Amino acid sequence: IIASGAYTVNRGTKTADFAVLRLTNMPAALVELAFITNAQDADILRNRQNDLAVAVSKGILNYLGIPYQGGGSTLYKVQVGAFSVKANADNLANELKAKGYSPIVVTVGGLYKVQVGAFSVRANADVLANELRAKGYDAIVVV
Structure with a gap:
């Protein structure tokens, strides 16, 4: 996180007996990025x-020994619908949430667009779009 340049002061690594870490069945880390009560952090x-x-x-x-293959500044978004009526977009987003996805509704050019992912690597967006198409959604990848 320090190497990313977002912060210049390293507050170090803390250890404690946090339940969120202790009670999980997988490797876990708790990352505290900032304090919203601090104006600079906010x-x-x-x-x-x-x-x-990204940091x-x-x-x-790095911990897992996997090389970072991040793309450039282009984001490939998986769009599942575009509606002129917000309620329709919200209904689709709720349906996707019920199926375990994390959709968002964005407003672009007067349309409410339902997006389920944004990736810096196009291939990753294609995988999700194909998965959604296989489940009957009209998913497309947009920039």
Whole structure:
């Protein structure tokens, strides 16, 4: 996270007996990125979310011994629907949530678009789009 440049002060690694870590059945880490009560941290949380996400991802991959293969600044989004009526987009998003996906509804050009993923590597977006198509959704990859 320090190497990402989002922060310049290393607060170090803390250890404690956190239930969220102790009671899981898999390797786990708890990452505290910032304090919203600190104005500088709040600004970083507001404006550098992608930098923080990439930094955490790189740390996990490094721990697992997997090379980072992040793409450029282009995001490939998996879109499952576009509606002029927000309620229709919300209904689709709720249906996808019930099936275990994490959709969002974004407004673009007056349309409410349901997206289920955003990837820096096109192949990853294609995999999710194909999975959704196999389940009967009209999924497309958009930039």
